[in-house]
Amino acid sequence: MLMDDDTVGAFLPYPAVPVASAAEGPLAGLRLGVKDLFDVKGYRTGCGSPFILAQSEVKERTAPAIQALLDAGAVFTGKTQTDEIAWSLYGMNPHFGTPVNSAAPDRIPGGSSSGSAAAVAAGLVDIGIGSDTGGSVRAPASFCGLWGLRPTQDRISLDGCMTLAASFDTLGFFARDGETLEKTGAVLLGDDTCPLPAAPRLMRADDMFARMAGEAGAVLETVCEGLEAAGVEVYADLPANQVYDAFRILQSREILAEFGPWIDKVRPVLSAPVEQRFAYARSLTAAQEEAAAKVRARFRAGIDALLGTDGVLIAPPVHDAPFRLDAGADILDSFRHQAITLLAVAGLAGLPQVTVPAGRTTGGPIGISLIGPRGSDASLVALARRMWPR
Structure with missing residues (x-):
């Protein structure tokens, strides 16, 4: 990881490999944590399982959705914890530990996007990328006091991401404020196909x-x-x-x-x-x-x-x-x-x-x-x- 001090156990301790991002863009300077289901060039993808991690090769390509964030200026900080094969709602991984919920340290952070939520809540990153199959962005967002979005099914590419249940899987994301969530969405979502009226x-x-x-x-x-x-x-x-x-x-x-x-x-x-x-x-x-x-x-x-x-x-x-x-x-x-x-x-x-x-x-x-x-x-x-x- 590229973090100097992970105070909440949100990141996987992968050897630090710098990942290039654009110097300018709508997300310039915003720190990015990526759930360890998504491929990032130079890193393995463990999916919350020591057995998948042992079989993983170092990736030669970054998942397109993550690359879009880097191209918009977001700064990659590291890969974040997830529940075992992302099949849980609580964020308690017996293999890699449970990230600390800074908003309620004696409580669960929520999963399976536990590390991304914990990193955003602790102020270690500005944008946390997760996945939401059964609630894995929405529940941690609620538990950690964050903004979070589960998008329309198939709205954002999952190329380069572990498949759990394809007809439910989505790429979601966290932020501490609505402005950052909206900026991130502008990069990942594109134009709405069904924009809401001014007074829905x-x-x-x-x-x-x-x-x-x-x-x-x-x-x-x-x-x-x-x-x-x-x-x-x-x-x-x-x-x-x-x-x-x-x-x-x-x-x-x-x-x-x-x-x-x-x-x-x-x-x-x-x-x-x-x-x-x-x-x-x-x-x-x-x-x-x-x-x-x-x-x-x-x-x-x-x-x-x-x-x-x-x-x-x-x-x-x-x-x-x-x-x-x-x-x-x-x-x-x-x-x-x-x-x-x-x-x-x-x-x-x-x-x-x-x-x-x-x-x-x-x-x-x-x-x-x-x-x-x-x-x-x-x-x-x-x-x-x-x-x-x-």
Whole structure:
């Protein structure tokens, strides 16, 4: 890494290899941390796994999306930690450690883009690049008090990035402020295919807010005071548990298809939670996958109809502040279910979702978010800046 002092364990200790960037550009001088799923010339790509790292060759090419940031003047600082093969929501990697959440040091940073979020929160970098398959940018952004964007599915190239679940994978990014997030988006997103109008139709996802924990819910109610938004039900046609199940089944089947052959060949030692997820994936059938795909198609059509081309959902990205690092297995299991039920809305529908710091509970930060029509990413970030300027 190129950091002199990584105070929060956010970076992988790779030998420092300088990476060229443009002297001028819209991101000139802004420090950049890159999740260790993306290739950077001169570095290996470990994907949070010591076994993948051992097999990785030094890369001869930088992922195009990362190169675009360098060409815009961003300064590469190092490759950041991720959960094991990026299949977790908490940022607790038993092989490489858990980065410190500077906003709540006794709490999880969130994953799987844990290192990028931790580096931005600690002020070590200005832009943190992550990926978001099931919530891996939105959850850490909420937990660490950051701005974060999960873009429209397939909006940003994932060439040179590890595939986890291709129909859910996105490149996302973090910043401490909306201006930097918007500048980064201008480089990566290009022009919106569905720009929002100056005064979009705001809707409040009442049934998502109803799933909030008490103190966290009160924080979000405060930050939403005065907003004129019609109440809507996101799970009106499909119960929340069906949305959750469809997301989990489809994601698990895709991950198994991607990694199953490698696991059978290499026999890597996996952490217990990841091993359990693969066991679940192997228990699923093609019939279950087919049924889940039908649920996704129906849910996606319903959300698209709700949003149209001018609608924006105000919604909680997750249900609560981050839990303690020493929490028991029961909390880890229940928290994941509740968080994914909310995160699956944009994930299953393939929509952009921007997360904005809302405030703090006694446990730590909590975020608020906007979900927009597909292709509205840049104008969605601009709207968030107008609604919550900071």
